[in-house]
Amino acid sequence: MVGSEDTKTNAQAAPKPRGRPRSFDRETALEKAVMAFWEHGYEATSVSDLTRVMGIGAPSLYAAFGDKRALFDEVVTVYGARYGSFADRALAEEPTARAAVERMLREAAAEYTAPGRPHGCLVIHAATNCTSPEVEASLRERRNANIAAFESRMKADIASGELPPGTDAAALARHTGAIIQGMSQQARDGASREELEALAEIAMSIWPRT
Amino acid sequence: MVGSEDTKTNAQAAPKPRGRPRSFDRETALEKAVMAFWEHGYEATSVSDLTRVMGIGAPSLYAAFGDKRALFDEVVTVYGARYGSFADRALAEEPTARAAVERMLREAAAEYTAPGRPHGCLVIHAATNCTSPEVEASLRERRNANIAAFESRMKADIASGELPPGTDAAALARHTGAIIQGMSQQARDGASREELEALAEIAMSIWPRT
DNA sequence: CGCAATATCTAGCGGTCGCTACAAAAAGAC
DNA sequence: GTCTTTTTGTAGCGACCGCTAGATATTGCG
Numbered sequence: 001m002v003g004s005e006d007t008k009t010n011a012q013a014a015p016k017p018r019g020r021p022r023s024f025d026r027e028t029a030l031e032k033a034v035m036a037f038w039e040h041g042y043e044a045t046s047v048s049d050l051t052r053v054m055g056i057g058a059p060s061l062y063a064a065f066g067d068k069r070a071l072f073d074e075v076v077t078v079y080g081a082r083y084g085s086f087a088d089r090a091l092a093e094e095p096t097a098r099a100a101v102e103r104m105l106r107e108a109a110a111e112y113t114a115p116g117r118p119h120g121c122l123v124i125h126a127a128t129n130c131t132s133p134e135v136e137a138s139l140r141e142r143r144n145a146n147i148a149a150f151e152s153r154m155k156a157d158i159a160s161g162e163l164p165p166g167t168d169a170a171a172l173a174r175h176t177g178a179i180i181q182g183m184s185q186q187a188r189d190g191a192s193r194e195e196l197e198a199l200a201e202i203a204m205s206i207w208p209r210t
Numbered sequence: 211m212v213g214s215e216d217t218k219t220n221a222q223a224a225p226k227p228r229g230r231p232r233s234f235d236r237e238t239a240l241e242k243a244v245m246a247f248w249e250h251g252y253e254a255t256s257v258s259d260l261t262r263v264m265g266i267g268a269p270s271l272y273a274a275f276g277d278k279r280a281l282f283d284e285v286v287t288v289y290g291a292r293y294g295s296f297a298d299r300a301l302a303e304e305p306t307a308r309a310a311v312e313r314m315l316r317e318a319a320a321e322y323t324a325p326g327r328p329h330g331c332l333v334i335h336a337a338t339n340c341t342s343p344e345v346e347a348s349l350r351e352r353r354n355a356n357i358a359a360f361e362s363r364m365k366a367d368i369a370s371g372e373l374p375p376g377t378d379a380a381a382l383a384r385h386t387g388a389i390i391q392g393m394s395q396q397a398r399d400g401a402s403r404e405e406l407e408a409l410a411e412i413a414m415s416i417w418p419r420t
Numbered sequence: 421c422g423c424a425a426t427a428t429c430t431a432g433c434g435g436t437c438g439c440t441a442c443a444a445a446a447a448g449a450c
Numbered sequence: 451g452t453c454t455t456t457t458t459g460t461a462g463c464g465a466c467c468g469c470t471a472g473a474t475a476t477t478g479c480g
Contacts, residue, residue: 019456020446041339043253047438057459058439064457068438124395128338129251140399147396171408174396178409181395182388185334186357189350191384198381199388205416229426230476257468267429268469274427278468421480428475436467445458450451 026064029054033065034075034082039118041126042072042135072126072135076142079122086111087180091149097157098207101150101176105200108180112187113196120184147177164208179203236274239264243275244285244292249328251336252282252345282336282345286352289332296321297390301359307367308417311360311386315413318390319406322397330398334391357387374418389413 032054036045047068051058065071086107094100112120123142130136151173157163183196191199242264246255257278261268275281296317304310322330333352340346361383367373393406401409 016448017456018448018454020458022457023446044339044341046436048436057457059441059460060458062439125338128335128398129254131254143395143399168408168412171405171412174401174405174409175412178392178396178413179388180392182390182392185353185391185395186384186388188338189353195381195384198378199384202378202381202385202416203388203413206412226478227426228424228478230428232427233476256466258466267427269430269471270428272469423480424478426475426477428473430473431471433470434468437465438463440461440463442460442462443458444460445456447454447456449454 022060022064024054024056024060029056029064030071030074030078033071034079034122035118037072037075037126038079038122041128041130042132043130069132069135073138076122076126076139080142083111083117084121084123087146088149091153096162097150097154097172098163100153101207102204104176105179105183105203106197108183109193109196109200112184113191113193120188121180124181124184125188143177143181147173150176175203175206232270232274234264234266234270239266239274240281240284240288243281244289244332245328247282247285247336248289248332251338251340252342253340279342279345283348286332286336286349290352293321293327294331294333297356298359301363306372307360307364307382308373310363311417312414314386315389315393315410316407318393319403319410322394323401323403323406330394331390334394335398353387353391357383360386385413385416 033050036050036053039045040049047058047061050068050071051061054061056064061071065074087104090100090103090107094103123139123146127136127139151169154163154167154169154172158165158167158169163169179200183191183199186199187196243260246260246263249255250259257268257271260278260281261271264271266274271281275284297314300310300313300317304313333349333356337346337349361379364373364377364379364382368375368377368379373379389410393401393409396409397406
């Protein structure tokens, strides 16, 4: 699943890089950066924190990833693909908006409290109170895009008749987003998986009785 | 309501301070600090930011408030009394847990989007991703204490028969906390008062039909 | 007035921040 | 081997961090 590719991908044989080879595995180091930013956020994770946990020197970090901001962007992408994809999958795979939300909340309770990883969601927490407005805005847009995705999924169910015509899709999407954001916050504040599951079950009772 | 008291309070006449009098109003400066910490959080608000918005020099700040951490603690107290008291009031004044939550959510939608002030809740956002674990923990304890207060209010309603005996007070309290935290997050992310009110109305539908 | 007490201003402390110049090291090309 | 290319470690840049020493200004007291 995880390989040492990246420079020798795209079919073809390795193009044989010229100079001194890199002494660390880029993917492994990147994953360490994911954990650091996930746990402490963008600002509170210093470059020296990163070089320590990634096991490389500062010049190697800058040569391989650009600067702190570019590394964070890459971290967000990796996080989204590896740990934050459960929402998109639920929206795409479940037959109804309701089933998608139910699965999302159930999986969020597990994901946000998974042992061996930071609790909660990186996208929700890693760029709050940020000196750099662009970094803060990048995750904000991601959060709002998620809520917009919820809304369009619900509108699809309204169009198909699965949900009543009068349903307020935007408010329903915001409610779902609020529950997820609240679950992430409480995971950070020490709530257990079971507690989040009980919370989610109550939240699901806003939907018409099955 | 806001006065220039603090050194000459407690009945009695002014004790006539000896040395050079303070050149700024302590309460006014403190209120400026509230706004700064509220908007940017503990870490992202530097002492030079504070001295600028408070209109005083660094030595005056340290003489009047101790250090940055002590000023923040005082800011949190002022915030709680002046802007964050709506939850406690709803819990104390409304006859049922349900009415208290309904009022809390309605008022939160207004408070978290009030014009002329930072959006969202200081207690929820000002100490996330904090280098100092104690500061982060102090607001976390405040959040968890709020949820515990919700829970005991709901337990009271269970004991009085207002809520069914089988009600999961802890989960209901966590759900209320999640909604409030999610509303605060979305207020920060640009949601309007009306959008938060619609969200809150949906959230209220978890309660048994009236 | 002089004196003690407190506040303010200027200046700067030691430390960390993100980031980089520079030279040594390690590979392929010839 | 020598040359070129890239990475690595050392060392440190300028900027900002929270904070404070020391001198000066402004008050009440005698």
